[in-house]
Amino acid sequence: MENNQEIKENQDSKNIKNANIKKKESKNNAKKPKEKKPINKATLVLSIVAGIITLVLIASIFVQFRTVDESKELDIEGLRDDELRTQIASYKSRYEETMEQYNANQNTINEYETAINENKETTELLDQEIEQAKTLLGLTNVRGSGVVVTLTDTDEALYTYIADDLILLINELKYAGAEAISINDNRIVNLSDIVTLNDGLIILYGNVRLTSPYVVKAIGDPTYLMSTLSIKNSGYIDQMKANGMAIEVKQDNNIEIGAYTGEIDNRYLKEAE
């Protein structure tokens, strides 16, 4: 840059008689590149150096600018009073905005919460209903007071109608108000069947085999159950004894009856509209 200007100067200074001595010297130096036109080596080096130096300088200046810009808000100590004041004002307005938003959000949250509570109540009701239904179906473990009836085959009587006897017993117990019944720890549910197969095998639900002794547990009012079973002559105990079965009836205040563990699947059943 300097050289070019000097060249121009030199052209001008041709007219000036009292030109500087220094300029005369530079005239001689600068004329050479002008004639040759290709780049002077010294100029090339100088330009490269100038370019590198500007690059370093500008790059570092920009880095510094950005650093200062970023750290301005963080560095409260380095700020002046009026800057601090404007910042406080802006923070205040921002705080108010945020507060408004916060309140609005809080309201929506409250709405959601009430909705959730309502849902909870309905789910609780549904859960209760499901529990009740399960208990009624015999899908839960239950305990309570009741009676334990133990029927045992005797050697003298090879009795093949035990299934009918058990059905009768269950019927009697239900009649006497039993709420849960099990035979040999198999829960009796509404679809339980008791049948005799191949002379003497007793089957529950189609696949569970029962053998003597047959322990029938029933939860209900113990005295009522007892009295129903032990009616003279026509009562169940007397009937069994007459048939030659060994029967034992016990009252118990803490009978546990397990849940029905099998599957309940409805293949033909459909809900009527």
Added chain:
Amino acid sequence: MMIIAIVVGCVLGVVIGILTPTIPYTVSQYLAIAIVAALDSVFGGIASNIKKNFDMKVFISGFFVNAILAMLLTYLGEKLNVDIYLAAIIVFVGRMFNNLGIIRRYYLSKFSEKRKNKVKE
């Protein structure tokens, strides 16, 4: 040629300066003092060019050594709990004004000379 180099340097410098990540705030004061020192060197170089006693070696060594020295002094001042960087800034900025004055006077005289010549013609 030189103008092209300077322009290219400026553009590349801006790009690099924007692309590089920012430095931590504690380091930025060293960079600041280094920038002031480098600026001082640049103005010094221009002024010496005008005075016709420009030396490339002096210029480049001044550019880098002044910057590093200024950073070291700032570090020392921080360790000693004395604001040495203030002294560095006063010296550099004072010199910068000095050199700027030289540059300004040179171009002013050139300008007025040109005018005189035109009037004479």
